[in-house]
Structures are given as structure tokens and as C-alpha cells.
Amino acid sequence: MLMIGDKAMQLLVFLVISTVIAILSWPSLRNPRVHGFYRFFAFETVLLLILLNSTAWFQHPFALLQVFSWILLLGSLILAIHGFYLLRVIGKPRGKIEDTTRLVTQGAYCYIRHPLYASLLLFGAGALLKEVSWTSLALFIALAAFLIAAARIEEAENLQHFGSEYTEYMKKTKMFIPNVL
16 A cells, blocks of 8 residues: 555545445544544544555665654554553453553653653654655644644543543643643
8 A cells, every 4th residue: 555656546545445434434533622523633634644655665765754753653553552551451342442441651652641642643753854846845844733633622522521620630641742732
């Protein structure tokens, strides 16, 4: 998939994957007041970044930007696996992974409130660096905006669910980047 050069094939891949994402996100797409609404657009933006830069993913594999890109992509994968593991084991979800019964404050969650969104941000940055252009930079900025919107709404949901425990947690942690944002 990453070496897709033909525009028609890229469009087909986009439509197929977008349809799957839309089906999985359908309940959220009807309500812009839930975090899943903006998360859908974040996923779509990442998909566009991947497809836009798909021909450059394996060109010049040892160029500095390519090496840095792969480091970001690997970091994204590690952070996502770590975040999902903690939500499953410590969060004790009721059904879906995001329906946790306990507030997770260990591991990456000790430093940032949204490791999974941070993982998407790292992934987007890695995809951006595959072939930097004005279009890919605009998509990355849109990705960041969608993730910030999703995180803010999710925080309001968490405040309702966890109350003062989440308020205290917010005072001790940053949204995506430890000690920064």
C-alpha cells in the first residue's frame, strides 16, 4: 500500500479505508460534541498524509529526514501499544477500550493525558517527513487541530466521568507532550 503511485489506485484505497473508518465511527459522526467526531477527521487526515507521500516512503532510506521519519513512526507504534495496554489492563474498560472504569495514571499516562492521540501526532509527523510539501504540512496542521479538538472534548467527558480525580490529574500532566503541551 505504501508504494502506491497511481492516482486512481490511491483514490480507491482512500475510498475503501475511509468507508471502513466511517462505518466504525458512524455513531460519533452524528454528534460533533463527542470526541469521536474529531478523531474521525484525525484518522482521515493521517490517511491522506500516508497516501500523499506514499511514493516516497522507501526512497532514499538512509537520508536524514527518512531516518528521523522512521524513528517517529516507530515511536508512534510503541506509544500506541503501550497506551492500549495500559487502558486494557489498568483502565478495566466496560466493553470498548475507551469506556474505562478506572482512571489510568501510570506509564505514559503519568506524563501526558492522551498518549494515543500523541501517537497519532507522531505518526502524522513521520508521514509528513517522508516528503515535506505545503500540502503535507497543511494536513499535519489540520491533524494537530483535530487531535486538540478531540482531546478537549474527551477531557470534558472524563471530567464528568471521573470528577475531581480527573481535575487533579489534569493539573499534573500535559495533553500530548510532557512539560510542553
